[in-house]
Amino acid sequence: MRGLGKYLYQSESIVKLLKRFGFLLMMLFVTAQSFALDAQQRFPKPEFATGYAQPATTSPSPRFLLLEYLDIFVLLAALSVVTWFVLKKRSRKGVFWTSVFSLLYFGFYREGCICSIGAIQNMVLGVVDNTYKIPLTAFVFFLLPLVFSLFFGRTFCAGVCPLGAIQDIIVIKPIELPKWLQKVLGLIPYLYLGLAVLFVATKSEFIICRYDPFVGLFRFDAPFHMMMLGILFLATGLFVARPYCRFFCPYGVLLGWMSRFSSNHMTITPAACIQCKLCANSCPFGAINEPVVETGKRHSNVNRMITYFILLPLWTGIGGLAGSMVHVPLSHYNKTVYLAEQLIEHPELKDDQKNIDIRTFLTSGKTTTQLIAEADAIRHQFYIGGWLLGGFMGFVIGTGLIRLSAFRRRDDWETDKTNCLSCARCMEFCPVKRDEDGKITINER
Template structure:
């Protein structure tokens, strides 16, 4: 408990103790109904010990998962570790605290000096990234409950066409950019609100979210881990870290015999096949320079498009939305059924203050739209650049960026020593 919390607690206790010694000025009312006012109770806060227990469990499960992937090379070990993670982080901890949602906490702490970032949330955000930087995406393999629940239903996975995977692969970058934008403007925790599985973990999902989670699991039977591959914003960060990992899992512990069993077993299309440089070197370099030259153009186009979308994007902010409603429909000020309008009228603010605040927030979305669009333009430009470049590869290798380290390819590989 910090100093401010202690002061608030002491002041509250003082106010509650006043009736004990204050003089009774009016007689107590008598109720003929026999109704007895129930005692007010408050749920105790989660103790600091249990919060750090979650961090300890995160580290422990990460260590075990990494050991099974990198050292033991056991798909079965990875699978049972993911089951434990699903039971603990998913159903017991009800999907919270979550490394994916921690993106928003970290962003809000950066842009809002009044927000105090819980240290455990920071650890949940940083620790998987650090481990991934050295050993690949073992967090995705067996620690993330969202990935685990999808992995358990992947009964008949099929591999999607490469072009479709590339197109759908843009969505996580957009989701990440929007989540950061809404958190930075204190508008919404987008990831938490639209988490398709947290309602299942808590057994209290609204019908729409339950339907969304069920749809992801249904699609996951045939398209392995659809949320992880085509929506997860944290997966973008993990992919960046995994690209530079030095001790990433390998398909075979020895020489590759080109049997293709690993490529056939991977439901994520994350196995890179042997390839030789195509065409002459000069034409390849010219094509590469052409795509590199157009990257600033993609960034500019994306930034312009993003800035033009700032008005509809800003409507998700409650202040902007309320200001627009009251300006267009002034009669709402007198509508006692409209909770937001009634709360505003009781706040003592004037309409000019509300409109000024909404304009300031909309300006933030304008510049944020530039950054979001420019970021997506950069992603598109780099994707095209990667498609145009070729590196000589003589064996089947995991794509470090997109490989989820699930261990299926290791299990199918006939080379064991």
């Protein structure tokens, strides 16, 4: 078409001239130019008479891949060292300084990413998204602490996790929370884990990372809400020891499952318990079980337990139902679902020039029907996920009740293997000591 335009383009001096004119001529030039070059560039690359060479666009490279492998090595080394301190050396000091190192390395140097807690999400995304390849680091950070936990207890929490370390250091005046409060708050990690998995499985978002309270402190830079969340947790942590670890950490749930059946978990005393009760108030995390003395009538205790057993399927079923009911509000947090609902409920937003999301959608060429079908499919995933999440929570509550009602005979002061963070504080209290040669002595206080 446009012969004039072609003529203009052929004459380079005119091209140069045109460049100096205003937008009006520029528009004319736009039409003339775009067909002349295959690359559809409006303005041709200049040929400099002075022979000026264009600079190249810089692209600073990300962190070396090799350093990622260093992270894996440091993780393995730190886990081994802290396990050695806990189990062999029985040294609180050793554990403490390992955790300081981990805080400095994984926290302030690596700035909190990648961490094992967040790696749960990478694993789940790997399951649901066929195109997503799990990075080796994420996979190792997820698996290695679990493997250690299965054999040696939660030594990861004691000295490797930077989130744990920053809280552990500021435990100044810990108080013991009432048992009921501990149990109720102890349900939160399960819910958090379930929600995190649900949100990743529906490809909505990574909530664990979004609400990570300490990553902002590690980086000295974060959005306001993240920073405040971190400071809030630390302030609470002065009195309630390691609140995030005990009452929020979703990875702690998995570690707890492993640790519970671990074969070489740390013990308060290196030899037989002498029932001195010195360790009774040593644990700031409420993870020491006292000797069990059955209280109340045995008959009614057994009956209660049987009732709880019968109620377990009921908890699971009703929980599932409740979870499935809540799928609609939950799915609001998915971007696609939210956009689709906005379009249906507020059609006037289509004319809103300021609504970036709707404006971008309208120019994307996708139809509302397509979007809504997509959103509906995601909501269906939330429905299925809601059943599973609710059922899981019901099951957790049901089994929690059973465990609370069971009187399992225990004569000594022992660690609660599920919740024990292997911090080795209690060992300092125990007067029974084992020296280098393995000789047992009892310190008098």
